[in-house]
Amino acid sequence: MPLPFLTADRDFGDVAGDAPLPYADRDRWRRPYRPGPWRVLMAAIELLLASYLLFATVIMLLADSVTGALTCAGVAGGIILAALRLLRVGVWVSAHGLRQVHLLRTVTLAWDEVAAVRTVQQPVKWLGLPRTVQGQALLVVPGARRGRGGDSAPLRPLLTDSNADFLSRPEAFDRAADTVEAWATELR
Incomplete structure (x- = not known):
C-alpha cells in the first residue's frame, strides 16, 4: 500500500517555509521569519542556567535554607522570563501595523x-x-x-x-x- 504523504511528489525548494499559510488570519501578529540560531542558542543557554538554579533551589530546600532557595528560585524565574522575551524579540506584522519588539520595550x-x-x-x-x-x-x-x-x-x-x-x-x-x-x- 503506497503512502503518498511520505513521498516527495513536489519540489520543496519552490515552497518558502516562512510564507504565511493562505488561510491564516491576517489580524494576528506574526513574525515574517523564523528566529535565528544565535537567538535560539542564547535562549537555550539561559534556560540551561535557570535549570541549574532550580536544581540549586531543591538542594537548598533539602538543606532547610528557605531564604537561599527563594533567592535562587526568583533569579531562575527572572532568567526564564528573559529567555522567553529574547525569543519574542524581532519584527511582527499584522493587518493593524508593524511592531518591533525589543528586550525591554515594544514599538508599534x-x-x-x-x-x-x-x-x-x-x-x-x-x-x-x-x-x-x-x-x-x-x-x-x-x-x-x-x-x-x-x-x-x-x-x-x-x-x-x-x-x-x-x-x-x-x-x-x-x-x-x-x-x-x-x-x-x-x-x-
Missing part, C-alpha cells in the same frame, strides 16, 4: 503611520554589540501622522543582516526584508 506603528520601508546599505551592529560592520538594514520611515512634527527621519533599523536572526544567513534576511516590504506596500 499603524500602517498609516509608515511612509516607507526600505533596505539600505549602512554600518550595522554585529549581534547587537557596540561593534559595527558594513551590512544591510531594513528601515522604516515614519509618515507625517506619527506625531513627530512632520519629521521623516527613519527609526531604528527593523532588521539587520548581522543581528541574531540573520548572521550568516543572507537569504533569510532577503526573504524577511522582502516580506516586510510586501506587507507595508500592500497595507499602507
Whole structure:
C-alpha cells in the first residue's frame, strides 16, 4: 500500500517555509521569519542556567535554607522570563501595523503611520554589540501622522543582516526584508 504523504511528489525548494499559510488570519501578529540560531542558542543557554538554579533551589530546600532557595528560585524565574522575551524579540506584522519588539520595550506603528520601508546599505551592529560592520538594514520611515512634527527621519533599523536572526544567513534576511516590504506596500 503506497503512502503518498511520505513521498516527495513536489519540489520543496519552490515552497518558502516562512510564507504565511493562505488561510491564516491576517489580524494576528506574526513574525515574517523564523528566529535565528544565535537567538535560539542564547535562549537555550539561559534556560540551561535557570535549570541549574532550580536544581540549586531543591538542594537548598533539602538543606532547610528557605531564604537561599527563594533567592535562587526568583533569579531562575527572572532568567526564564528573559529567555522567553529574547525569543519574542524581532519584527511582527499584522493587518493593524508593524511592531518591533525589543528586550525591554515594544514599538508599534499603524500602517498609516509608515511612509516607507526600505533596505539600505549602512554600518550595522554585529549581534547587537557596540561593534559595527558594513551590512544591510531594513528601515522604516515614519509618515507625517506619527506625531513627530512632520519629521521623516527613519527609526531604528527593523532588521539587520548581522543581528541574531540573520548572521550568516543572507537569504533569510532577503526573504524577511522582502516580506516586510510586501506587507507595508500592500497595507499602507
